[in-house]
Amino acid sequence: MTETKDNSHLKSNEKNKELDMDLENRHYEIQKTFGFVGNLILAFKTIGVIYGDIGTSPLYVFTSIFPDPPTDPRDVYGTLSLIIWSLAIVPFLKYVFIILRADDNGEGGTFALYSLLSRHSGLPIRGGNNDDLTIANFDSMSIHSSKEKPNFIKRSKLVQRVLLVLVLFGTALVLSDGLLTPAISVLSAxxxxxxxxxxxxxxxxxxxxxxxxxxxxxxRTSRLAILFAPIVGLWFISLASVGIWNISQYPSILKAINPYYSFEYFIRNGSSSFQVLGGVLLAITGVEALFADLGHFNRISIQISFTLFAFPALSLAYLGQGARLVLDPAVSENTFWLTLPATNGPIYWIVFILATLATIIASQAMICATFSLVRQAMQLDCFPLLKIKHISKKIEGAIYIPEINYILLGIILIIVIAFEHSSNLTIAYGVAVASVMLISTMLYAIVICVVFDLPVIVAVVFFLVFGFIDAAFLGSTLLKVKSGGWFTLSISVLLLLIMLIWRWGTTLKLKYELRNKTKLDDIFANNFSEQEAQESNSDDSGQTDEILQTIEGQKSKNIRLRLLGTGFPVNRLPGIGLFYKEAGMGVPLSFCHFIRHFPTVPEILIFITIRPIPVPLVGEEDRLVVKKVGNYEKVYQVTGRYGYTEDISQGEEFIRKVITAICEIDPKAETILENLKNEVVTYVIGHQKLVAHSNSPWWERAFLETYSFLVENSRQIYANWEIPVDNIIEVGMKISI
Incomplete structure (x- = not known):
């Protein structure tokens, strides 16, 4: 359970090698058992989760590009070529075959990239000891030892702050995008x-x-999720089938696959052609889901499903729509629906039902992604605390956040009523998508140098190629800011400010506790036995010297404590007490404040720190670090470590694991484990309130007021910890900043 600081990195590296071999053996056995068929099954499941957004884009892309009927067939060829090659370069090449390689122990998304960079730079997510970075769960990548030369991220606080802002802004953009995706998808259907x-x-x-x-x-329920893949699969089949039928009406449209038509479009139309990229971007919305949802599947399954299923179906759908636009430009009024084989037959209504269901599933996937992102942000101290409910016993990531759910519903209803038509929404759509694409490119370029340890020129080439494409899309969408793009940008900036202020306030409290940490020796005078305590109560003046002389001989007895200075005895009552602190070693501020008013502590005294660390999941062998505090009887220091995708659980099972770990280092506690069901467990949690100095600048006062408002309107930190409310004691304190 415990290791010395000097050899922690050595033992971790040895353990990492063993785990790497074990992982390779397990992957080999899985491939041997299931092989390609197993990956095909998993690939089919990805269809209902990952491709809902990008799969429903054909409903509105061409209508957005051509609000008026195209007068020149070459414009159709040019824009169609741009769509096909955008699908090939951005989702297919950049995400499916490049960025998916930057997984964080199987997890994807901007937080995964941040986790990788933090770990490989030797940076903890929160304050605390860097030895958390040596746990066995970092098996997929090596980490920096404290003796190694720090990289540019480790050396520069400015770079660290910019990196955090980029990650949080990317998260805010995805969350704001989640407001428009359900609205535009359902409306267009x-x-x-x-x-x-x-x-x-x-x-x-x-x-x-x-x-x-x-x-x-x-x-509140996840029972319908089993139908997602079949429904979206049928939707893609219908897209491909209708596309093939439309192509058969004008086979010459296949020439648009030639990238020449893309360049010819720009040369012929000049600067005015730049605006069309905003409409082309709509064809690749949802690309972040390819990476963000990696943790639910694996890289091979996503590569198979996109290569063999999603990409061909989407390409055929757009080629078919392009063919009909050349034959009849008037269908641009509502391209998708007017290019169906019949406008009032059974095929039309089958496609209508599939489209409606597919857009609902796309909206559902975006809502679930929003819940997951909010939970990850909360775990990293970047978002106000909210109540999290698990809606499935089998699916770990199936969560429900009531406050977020109803806020999303309210805003989306307002959007639908305000914009009325999907064509109006396409004006506001795309700014967030293009922005987060560029942020992902920037982060991955840094990962190439820091994590993959490749030459800088590789990162530069990657950033120049894909950064140029992302910047072109972003520049085009920024032209739509005045027309409606301001909405998503405003929401993103608001969310970013909330996350930064929450992170800032939480960090202030953390730093305050680290600066004011103390030891038990600064609170208690010495240990002395229960018998001597009784004698000291009857005759304090005559027994003090004698007590001090016999301390060493009494360490094996039932120990009691007395306060430093006053010598007042502190009673030890039966039970288990957990005093929580923000980070670091030492005694929690809540304990110091508590003991001054109530000189009574439980028999088993545990100072516990909940520490989020930069990995998705933490194995049970690395969950707890338990140490005995000095020579004090039954007083322990416990650190509980959790990954950014995990829920923090402090219920009955956790207490049993803690006591079991304590028994391994202190045999005297074994009797507690035997009678654990009868023990009273008390959770003592500090509730700090930040207060500004009278001479604080105005901006700091404003931030503190905002942070206090967020704290007052958020859940308590223990709301998601599965702790019985009746067993909690809050200790209030004011912290002057």
């Missing part, structure tokens, strides 16, 4: 009803709102 029934045009908004309300009310 419901609008299909207006082609065979024009009289229902005014009903599209109420119907869309009703679907949204039902969707968000159904977030």
């Amino acid at each position: 419901v609008e299909g009803i207006t082609i065979p029934a024009p009289s229902l045009t005014n009903a599209t908004v109420p119907i869309s709102c009703l679907i949204m309300v039902c969707l968000f009310l159904a977030q």
Whole structure:
């Protein structure tokens, strides 16, 4: 359980090698047992989770690009070529075959990239000891030892801050994108009803709102998830089938696969062609899901499903729509629905039902991704604490956050009512997508140098190639800021400010506790036995010297404590007491404050730190670090370590594990384990309130007021810890900043 600081890195490296071999053996056995068929099954499951957003883009892409009928067929060829090659370069090449390699023990997303960079730079996510970076779960990558030369991230505080802001801004952009995805997807599908029934045009908004309300009310259950892959799979088959039928009407459209038409479009139209990239970008929305949802599947399954299923189906769909646009430019009014084989037959209504279900699933996937991102941000002290509910016993990542669910529902309903038509929403859509694509490119370029340890020129080439493409898309979408793109940018900036202020306030409290940490020797005078305590109570003046002389001989007895200075005895009552602290060694501020008012402590006294660390998951062998505090009887220091995708659990099972770990280093505690069910467990948690000095600058006062407001309106830190409320004691303190 415990290791010395000098040899922790050596033992960790040895353990990492053993785990690497074990992982290789397990992967070999899995491949041997299931082989390609097993990966195909997993690839099929990815269809219902990852491709909902990008798979429903054909509903509105061409309508956004051509609000008016195209007058020149070459424009159709040019934009279609841009769409095909954008799909090939960004999702297919950049994400599926390059960025997916930067997984963090199987997890993906911007937080995974941040985790990799933090670990390989020797930086903990929160304050504390860097020996947390040597745990066995870092088996997939090596880490920096304290003796190694620090990299540029480790050396520069400015770089660390910029890196954190980039990651948080990327997260904020994805969250703001989650507001538009359900709205534009469902609206564009419901609008299909207006082609065979024009009289229902005014009903599209109420119907869309009703679907949204039902969707968000159904977030409490995960039972329908099993149908996602078959439904989205049928949707892709319908896209490919309709695309093939449309291509058969005008086979010459296949020439658009030639990238020449992309360059010819830009040369012929000049600067005005730059704006069309905003519409082309809509064809690749959802690419971040390819990376962010990696933890639910694996790299090979995503590569198989996109290469063999999603990419061909999408390409055929866009080629088919392009073919019909050349033959009849008037279909640009509602390209997808007007290019179906019949506008009022059974095929039309089958596709309509599939489109509606697929957009609902796309919205569901975005909502679930929002829940996951918020939970990860909370674990990293970057978001106010909210209540998390688990809605599935089998799926670990199936969570539900009530506050976020209803906030999303309210904002999305406002968006649907305000914009009315999907064509209006496409104006605001895309700014967040292009921004987070560029941020991912920047982070991955740094990963190439820091994590993969490749030459700098490789990172430079990667950034120049894909950064140029991302910047072109972003520049085009920024032209739409005045027309509606301001909405997603405003939401993103607001979320970023909330996360930065929360992180800032939490860090202030953390630093305050680290600066003011103390030891038990600064609180208690010495240990002395229960018998001597009784004697000292009857005759304090005559027994003090004698007690001090016999301390060493009494360490094996039932020990009691007395306060330093006053000599007042501190009673030890039966039970287990957990005093929580923010980080670091030493005594929690809550304990210091508590003991001054109530000189009574439980028999088993545990000072516990909950430490998030930069890995997705922490194995049980690395969960706890337990140490005995000096010569004090039954007083222990415990550190509980959790990955950024894990839920912190401090319930009955956790207490049993803690006591079991204590028994391994202190045999005297074995009797507690035997009678654990009868022990009273008390959780003592500090509640610090930040208060500004009278001479603090105005901006600091404003930040503190905002942080205090967020604290007052968020859940308590223990709300998601599975702790019985009746066993909690809060100790309030004011911290002057």
